[in-house]
Amino acid sequence: MPDDTLLSEAIAQAGIRFNLLCGGQGRCGRCKVIVERGQVNRHSTSRISPIELEQGYVLACQTTVRSDLQVFIPPQEAIVRRLPSEKAAAEVPTLPVECDWQSKPIVRKFFLTIEPPSLSDNTTDFERLKRELVRQHNIRDLVADLPVLRKLARTLRASEVNGKGWQVTAVLEMGTWVDKNAPPRLIDLRPGDHTGRSLAVAVDIGTTSNVVYLVDLVSGQFVDSASAYNAQISCGEDVISRIIYTKKEGGLEHLQRLVIQTINERLQKLAERNKLDLSEIYAMTVAGNSTMIHLFLALDPAFIRLEPYIPTVTHPLPVRASELGIHICPEATVDCLPSVGAYVGADITAGVLSSSMFKTEKLTLFIDVGTNGEIVLGNADWLIACACSAGPAFEGAGVHSGMRATVSAIDEVWINADTCEPTYRVIGDVPPRGICGSGMISLLAEMFITGTIDKSGRINRTLDTPRIRIGQHGPEYVVAWAKETQHQKEDLVLTEVDISNLIRAKAAIYAGFSILTTSVGIDLADVEEVLIGGAFGKYIDIEKAIQIGLLPDMPWERFKYLGNTSVLGAFTALLCRDMRREVVEIAKKMTYLELSADNRFMEEFTSALFLPHTDTTAFPSVMHLLNKGGAS
């Protein structure tokens, strides 16, 4: 084999299927192989960590052959395929926060054997149950609301086991954040022993996507999850249009019905898949932005939209599931986590909770990109937060070929700089239906780095490729031809209008970073850790997010992916009463910086309306890459 042959070519010549996703530009890092024996010349080691270097990893497209080689090629599947189903898409989340969930669960079950009444022991049914809870489990002061009392007499008598008295499982809510000393509350009673598991759900109500986690409070384990678009999307894509919709007669109640319907449908799906009765679900925690929580509870959100942006309440009381029409145990508590203000909601306090940021000494920047971008800066001592209206583009909405990050979404794209031909990865390894948020970021970065668009986002129509054309909505780039797609009807494209939306979204978020750090006199470079939450937090490609100027240009090791921190926070608060109280403290501690009252925001936003930014010195790694080859 001749010297200076690229290792990637050599592998292809050996007849091995091998993907060069970025077209062999050394940018995607997906052609990593281990040179086990022999000599090579490494022309670039970008994308290879120091540890990998020691292990002998090279980029096949950036390495030339100098002798006979023995090369190990890692399974390509592991790289290309991800998320074979919606269920696995959620994976089993691990809580970043430690909590003592066994000592302070929200709900506990107790098995009781009860002697039936007689003329000489004619205590009432409820007092009898109370008495046995004290005797058998030392649980005192039980209270019960009407719906449970209404079925008490029949359930107890139906639980009689011949000669052994009544045998029942009492399901008790052990307290809420409202009152530390509140008595335990009987929320259900079932004949027989059901103490093996105790189900509950954590919910994230996103403006675009809703996620439901099913959790077993006995094992403290995640069981399953389900997610879907928020059905309110039919009434407006962002919070502002939803709020405007509530001005219609019955609009507020309609939006409430829609989101509750979305949640109920997900619950139904979880019940079917896990073969359980929804009435066995005994608690629900809910996180979401302030408008979503207002709509969920049918609280009037009108004044969230109007200056000076006032929600009705930041911390509503727990509500019974039956009061909202949530199809779990009717007496179960639905508990919405606290928010800080109109645009820093319970999704953010939940995020800070699940991120452990509230316990760290490190100067930390937490960012949650959903339909809005919310940013928190601080550590264990102080927290300051702001919100910037990013729009739903990063959630795959409001963009021509956008879709949620689920099976059949393109979630990563590489563009060959020479041919402008894209290579993409699809969630579930099936023909694509659309492009999700992380796919959009990836695509935008690739287009920029390869010069397919310029720094202001205009498509370079001088390039000789059928991928670039004038479509119905103006200039566009074809990511996948119709024949490659699932429905084989329409090409998947990114239009110049889409690009403009994406740039505005990233600019809003970057302007948020700038204002937040400036307002406390800190340089962005001093941030020790950047935590990325939000719906696509787990899948965002940091390098590409930096390339488009969505994230600050810092060493990669400072970034940490947390996934959907909103639902993880709801999960944490669901597991443990101490954590539920902790999130109250987080909300109290957090200072809210209202950007609309801040003239500097518009300036920063305008400066960020370029790729990666007007101030290119803030993006040295990107400039380095561009100077090496890419765009103008």
Place this chain on the structure above:
Amino acid sequence: MPDDTLLSEAIAQAGIRFNLLCGGQGRCGRCKVIVERGQVNRHSTSRISPIELEQGYVLACQTTVRSDLQVFIPPQEAIVRRLPSEKAAAEVPTLPVECDWQSKPIVRKFFLTIEPPSLSDNTTDFERLKRELVRQHNIRDLVADLPVLRKLARTLRASEVNGKGWQVTAVLEMGTWVDKNAPPRLIDLRPGDHTGRSLAVAVDIGTTSNVVYLVDLVSGQFVDSASAYNAQISCGEDVISRIIYTKKEGGLEHLQRLVIQTINERLQKLAERNKLDLSEIYAMTVAGNSTMIHLFLALDPAFIRLEPYIPTVTHPLPVRASELGIHICPEATVDCLPSVGAYVGADITAGVLSSSMFKTEKLTLFIDVGTNGEIVLGNADWLIACACSAGPAFEGAGVHSGMRATVSAIDEVWINADTCEPTYRVIGDVPPRGICGSGMISLLAEMFITGTIDKSGRINRTLDTPRIRIGQHGPEYVVAWAKETQHQKEDLVLTEVDISNLIRAKAAIYAGFSILTTSVGIDLADVEEVLIGGAFGKYIDIEKAIQIGLLPDMPWERFKYLGNTSVLGAFTALLCRDMRREVVEIAKKMTYLELSADNRFMEEFTSALFLPHTDTTAFPSVMHLLNKGGAS
């Protein structure tokens, strides 16, 4: 004027209208006059107290003239006319118990002036309200449920007074018995200042009659009352038949609807009469027997009826008015007082509360005659109670000409021993429509004392009077001819079947006294005070009740009329949180004696099935009267 002329005849001869209600037998005491000058011979002074004797009172029918006289005749109206309208029928009740209602009201109103939000003070609406409650009234930790939060934003902004900010009245529930440290709860918010009064209602749900008291918590005063038959009567007259009715599909819910409808209609009446909005009523306490409370809350009463007679609960938690469909402020608490057991209900604990019996050193017997008869014996140290099924006869139901004690009910009767002709008094001084409970007792006693019936209740058909005849239901006595009545259609009669019902009712109650005193080793004669509560407690004629053996034969001064102690107890508990907690202590302290488990009860009951009783030595005053003249 000749000597030995009866003073009553002399008065009649002088042309003065003068009623001899008992026919001049010296029994009714209604012909009392004052001899201001001149000589008379008093032949009897029964019915005249020692003080009245000193003041010169004589019974005109028992006094002969010995000289020229100057006589003062008190206004006959004051004696004959009573209760000119339903409203006045309730009179203004005075609470026998002292309580510090001003320091611990259930509900308080606070007037607030609030600075509207701005960008520099963008606290949420609810937190802003909380903040001002602390600043202006030192009220902390306010909580609020969804329905109030839902209208918060609009109400606050509607309360803006030009240049003076928001001016609102916050209505706060200051706590319930459940948790002493529970935070104050916002139950309403109204633009303007409404702190002048704070309305609430106390309700007694009787099996037969329901009573609603309207109360002002600011002044601590009774405002008005309304009462009506419990609409459940259409589904059964006593608790047992109501419980049986609940076995029908939807029967329980139907009975609940009926009683709530009865209460709502009374509330509507009070609102119209007092020109108020029902949503201004901010609290409700409810007393009633255990079955009535179960039906009111739609709790399954099935096992109250079946041995060993087990209610679901003795002390249900407070409920929101909206949850029950009670038409007061939806967020107002409806709080049912605690019961002791299946047949000693919240009407009795309420009775003991309002009677002050729980504070006295005296050995006290408390009796509440409603549809059931409940009896409590004890003092500040101990309380023992039992219940005996008296049936609804004393409430005017289940008796041919029976009716409630309201306008047009005959409530007292005197029979002329010679002619068998009755004289009666009608509530409201109008033509009669029927006979109420106290009228029944009065009538039964008169018939017995005059020999119109014998000691077993059989009508003496040998008497030569058209008043005694065989009617559709067997032998009967005509109290009022059709032409005297309001509808002029039917004679008002008392049948032998009615008499038998009344005797069984009084026998059940007297047997209760006997068992209760025997069970604690006390002689009935040692009882220092007898408190009479229940719907007709205020109007029962003690002498006549003793004559039929309903009450024990004791000096009259030991008896005290308390009126409807059930609603008075609800009123007391409504006024003051300490009193609300006191009634919990009363319920805890009270021992319940189950008569159905007691063989002695049947014996005592059988002995009491005579007038006044088989053991005539227990009724010396009655035997004395009979020996003087009357019956066999």
